[in-house]
Amino acid sequence: MPFLRKLLPKRSLTSTLGLALLLVSCAADGGGGGLQSQKIDLIKGRAKLICGVDGKLPGFSFVGSDGAYSGLDVDVCKAVAASLLGDPAKVDYRDLNSSERFAALASGEVDLLSRNTTETLSRDAAGGNGLSFAPTTFYDGQGVMAAAGSGVKSLKDLAGKPICVESGTTTELNLADRMREIKATYTPLKFQTGDQTYAAYLQGRCLAVTSDRSQLAAKRTSFPDPAAHLLLEEVLSKEPLTPATTNADPVWSDAVRWSVYALMQAEELGITKANVAAKLAQAKANPNLADLRRFLGVEGDFGKTLGLPADFVVKEIAAVGNYGEIFDRNVGPGSKLKLDRGLNRQWSKGGLIYSPPFR
């Protein structure tokens, strides 16, 4: 209420506090940025990053038999926690379904949404969901899975048949668009959670189930007989799966964005979990390696300009490894899913993974 605002000199109070903090930080590290980010202060204050994940998707975010989360999406959470707080274990995970995820992010219940979320215009736009997307961590496409014995070979074979789909997802819309294109009627059976969707499919209520191809491949590994289900060749859409924050705090969004880019840049530079310490020693010893020194925070102030510690890249790579290692461990050859890198190769190898320069 306006009169309350007049009563409390809030702005002058915060600016005084900010000035005091600024002075303290200048005294502590000898000059540099006085970045204002409520989100970063909040996360540092509670010493925990709260990360929204799916929680039921092998390879992306899944709770193992030991109760620990693992997966590609989870490793992004860990990387961000390591870069900001210096410790990949300082993460609280919240399982969110596809309908809850944006409300949870907008209300501040989670700091970061790393939940196989497709980046789209309406989700990014300030007049839409108002999200701020980090770099895409998995380029995917929508696929269709059907039982091997069902005789379904293409989308056309599904005309007039029931198809299971999770409600509130982009896949639900793409399915409607594609079926309209080929002028086929169909029956969408919508369920609120992935578990219900796949249960109805396995019970034989639907002839096929549609979702991101990686998700179908991941879920198939937990089916009683994975070999009995086939992914159709057709790819229905582009699904760039991307971590997201909100437009509310640009400083925090940038910190997340470059924490993710660092994983990709590290792969390009050949810095791995195993050799990051050696690379750091090398950079410290040799002042001529300017690129490496800047990237690892030995010189320059990249970390500080983002509101992160100077050595955030080192902390991240030491915690989870580079992007290639994360991919291989969770969804690639080192996992049950055994997905091909495909579009997710480095740009230098014909893929789409491309980090802008750290400069």
Next chain:
Amino acid sequence: MADSTPAHPPWWHNRRLLPWLVQGAVGLTLLVVIAFLLGNLVRNLSAAGLLLSWRWLGQPASFDIAETLLPFNASEPYWRGLLAGLVNTVRVVLLGFVGATVLGTVVGSASFSSNALVKRLARIVVEVIRNIPLLLQLVFWYFVVFLALPNGAEAIQLPGIVLAKSGLFLPGFEAGLHWSGPTLVDGIWQAPLRFTPEFGALLTGLVVYTGAFIAEVVRGGIASVPKGQWEAAASLGLGAFESLRRIIIPQALRVIVPGLNTQYISLAKNSSLAVACGYTDLYSVAETSLNQTGRAIEVIVILLAAYLAINLVISLVMNGLNRLVQIKER
């Protein structure tokens, strides 16, 4: 001066004014609170650049709905989709009323049966059903009962009726007033009248759950009729069923009807659990719309208004019925 008592007591003792003052103060406080909440909402929304807008209702929904009474396809606007969802909700609610009332009356009356087995059984069924959460029951009916049915040629077939995994198929008139039953075409059942397993599971779940509560309401109503009425009916030579129908139920109704109102309203509200078994009701359509448009507040307002309207209509009808069965003093 001392004995000149005032003709009127002071205003703060005025029995007619005071209630008005109190009511006014409470009303004013309420208005201020509502104005504050609304102002807060509008200010924060406009700060976020998200002022309420209803234009999206006219845009194409671009999602399909599995089963509708109102014809609907993906190129039609959101409001048509929401309307189709509302019709689906009303459909399951109305059929639910009929089913739950019949089931409740039968089970409720059965607990007064002279047959000990029937009596005990009715009590056990009611206690079991009443004490298991509805959501679990819906998941049970859908995944364990309806989706476990055989499909295709192995489906359960009675003359003119087929019960398969893909639904319940009934005979009816097709185009040209030509009576026809379910037929198997390429391993898929087709019939003039079809209920999907999603609808079946939701309706069964709601009928059984609400039926158990209505059974208790009916039992309470019958128990409220004095024992002497039973004895009087018996002395006239009426049997158990006849005395129930002609003597007891008419008197019990005036206790039963207000209780029924509550059960009907909770049935209408519980129908929003349809998402658990894949039935596309109003809530399901609204949820999809919310995710497509990001218009959370507008969608929630529509949902609130729709369920409020449904329940107010139910209350109105039930209050009318209540006046009908009350004792008329002449």
